[in-house]
Amino acid sequence: MTKRKTVAVIGGGVSGLAAAKAFDERGHRVLGFERSHDFGGVWELSRSYPDVQTQSPKDLYRFTDLPMPEDYPEWPKGPQVHAYLHAYARKHKLGRLFRLNTNVLSMDRRTDDKPGWTLTLEAAGRTWSEDFDFVAVCTGQFSDKNIISHPGQEAFEAAGGQVLHSSDYTDSSLAQGKHVVVLGGSKSATDLVVNASRNGAKSVTLVYREPVWRVPYFVGGINFKRLLYMRAQEQQFNGWGRSGVAKAVSAAFKPLIWANFRGLETLLKLQLKLKKWDMVPDIPIEKDASCSLPIVTPGLFEGFEAGSIRPVRGTFDHYETGKVVLSTGEAIPCDLAVLAVGWKLGIPYLAKEYRDRLIEPDGQYRVYRLSVNPDLPDMGFVGFNSSFCTVLSAEMIANWLVRYADGQLAHQPTDAEMRANIDQMLHWRRKERPAAQVYGGLCSAPFHFRHFDELLADMGATRRKRTNPLAEQFSYPNADAYGTFLGSTPQYAAG
Template sequence: METKQICVIGAGISGLVTTKTFLEEGYNVTVFEKQKGLGGVWEQSRTYPGLTTQNTGDTYSFSDYPMPASYPEWPTAEDMRNYLNSYAQNFGVLERIRFQTEVTNVSRKTGEQPRWVVTIRVKDGNGDETREEKHEFDFVLVCNGTFSIPKLPSLPGREEFVASGGQIMHSTEFNDASIIEGKRVVVVGFGKSACDIATLGANIAKKSSLVFRKPMWKVPRFFLGLVNLKYILLTRFSEAWFPYRQMGRVEKLLHTLGKPLVWAFWRTNEMLIRLQFGLDSCGMLPEQPMNQVNCTISIAPPDFFKYVHSGKIQAIKTSIAKFIPDGVELANGQQLQADVVIFGTGFTQELPFLEEEYRRQIIDEDGNFNLYRYLIHPNIPQMGFVGYNSSFYSQLTSEVGAWWLLEYVKGNLLLPSPSAMYQEMVADIDWMKTQYHSVVARATCITSFSLRYTEQLMEDMGANNQLGVWKGISQIMMPVDLSLYHKLRQELKSQRLK
């Protein structure tokens, strides 16, 4: 068999594990990465001071490459970069990456040998001049991620504010603490980055304000100051309390006859958090119950709520109406003086480089992504997506997704008909709309069912899900043991060789 030419777009977590997976099977892989370094969200130019992972390191590593024991429990952005660099070097991925190379167009070339034509814009060593190149590939793996295009609101008065010396940036552009040192900073948003930066501002800025539309559930690193969140949230047991479109018998029982139990489980968790953080007294009690949110739960930075209560962080529930020469005017009419305004307002999910005909099939009119198993589109040949299944275990869902795509490329998967795949895709989005009253993150987030999802992928690949993942009560109650997935993969490989 002729070695297939594989293109991987992006060298973040998804791109690295996908490249490694295909390299191991003898494919010729080229990776295009527009930044200077690898790591995606962890790349140096995109990370803010004090950034750490949301997960503990032991639940945020690849299944066959544990993080060094010397790392802190919540690794820093620098730790993550070092880990990912080490992974890329160890598995021969690094020499496959072309840095400072942006993919500008991916279009289909028809004919006897249909292939993908990938147009790239390459920067020179200084990042000044660019040249364009075109390359052909048999298969394209899109790993640019759902956190690659910053979302910045367009507000009036911007020019006047900047002209008077003000600075405006997205959280991904804030990578030097001195930018806010001794300054008046206004942070917009309530996600992880917004709360992290507002907390940093409380320590080093002249004044730190947080403007947010609505509070979202935050969880502590240690519940009641004692129990590590991984024992509460990162287990197969905790996932069972979220409903799922395709539940097993025990889960169906839990979410029908056991509904009062499910209700009590979530209200107990909410009560613990309300008490620990004093949510009621600081006006930060979310409107939606915890079990109605999917991808908006994040870790509270240590001291965040303490600073809100003491006033070190001035938290205001509203939005910015416009910029004024020395700050911002809020929708409630209040004016805030500011030197720096930082938007922790998330990201836009898009595929700007993909040929329009295909882009329209993947992204519907509401902006939602329609992918079977969050990995392929039935009508788009020779293309896969990794990282469009974002979760608390992004490294695991990307890794198992890459294995699934490898089996797909090799023709080892018994897939349903295209019409059956379409039905599945529609059912997934309809279920999200019913369960969460909206489609979160453009249907690219699976936080509430990520472990069940990986089980589904393993079953598609022919692994009996009793092969070793959930044997025994301890594995259901304890934080996910990633090495089990490595064992499962080895068993799958040996099955293929028989």
């Protein structure tokens, strides 16, 4: 019989909820820790900027056993996602498992000669330690702000200017009557310039380093989920561990694959008028597709056309009173600078000796199945497998991780197998697909199906694909179907 464990779940966002549910339903004693006052992670309302919405359609951004409400739009807004996550927590009674307003200060191996980890915790001015048999780290990739500064910032702020991280732009009135300059080219950056332009900003400038491929919600009038999120499209990218036969087939179809992607690029250039805005990327889209591929914010290119948003290539060099000076030497009027420069990837509370075993000198993570490291026993990550269908990815890896922790995988990997696979994946990212190095290599996109296939095979699922081969090959991942696939895995309970 599987021994019941005491399991810590760090983080109360999408990944933390998925992990808490997975370990709890297997009979383990789960204690979750969330540093804020509420569930939701990046969707927690005090962390969300105005008008934030999902990049993925609602039927791709959901758990297998809880569809989003029918009256939600195709791309739900932040408060709707937040409400959905609360509905999931209520359905599975997850609130009883979590301690809110509780911060994890450190994580180190236990000193009582038992397997597991000791967490040092802080809440309400009190600090204490607790031992756990297993720890699921679910703080994902958007936990700690990436804070940057530029020369002249203090004087700029002393004269009345404001500098904010994008997550601190939580009130649209901040832009009213001001010259707003947003640094960054991500979805959050474009969301913010559109919001500022619609809420009374005197001027709005988007400053970005290099153009990247952006995908609108509708490509040529077709919902992009029906074009990009399918197994047939995924198989055209250069995946890992391809056999000689697979490489030969790819070579045979190379002209068709090339034509497919050039056609997509041409459509995007025409629809978005990328050449007009000097925003045509240098890298072919099939080599660049990853988790960093942003969706076009509705109203962005319309704002360019109307003159309410001005795109400028470059970056910040320094601030002067009432302006920001770019690396190109151009000075742009600025009262409010918003830095959409992302988040710091890392696990700061994990002792350095263990972080060094996890992270390579070039920032790439040594993880098997994007979840575990053989040098860090009794712990794993949920939410490191970033993708275009984040919620489903978190649920899939959470179900895999609990079975890994319990030794209940149909194929329980050996130490040697994990190390060989980790090295293979590092080589693939560095030499064969550099775009896969984004976020420290912690991204399964655009290989969702391949990633899920591996997890289901490890778990011993007797069903892994839909019965309709056309739907399986030419449709996007179906959460209901994956619920069925998970239900076909061997069931057990700890006790």
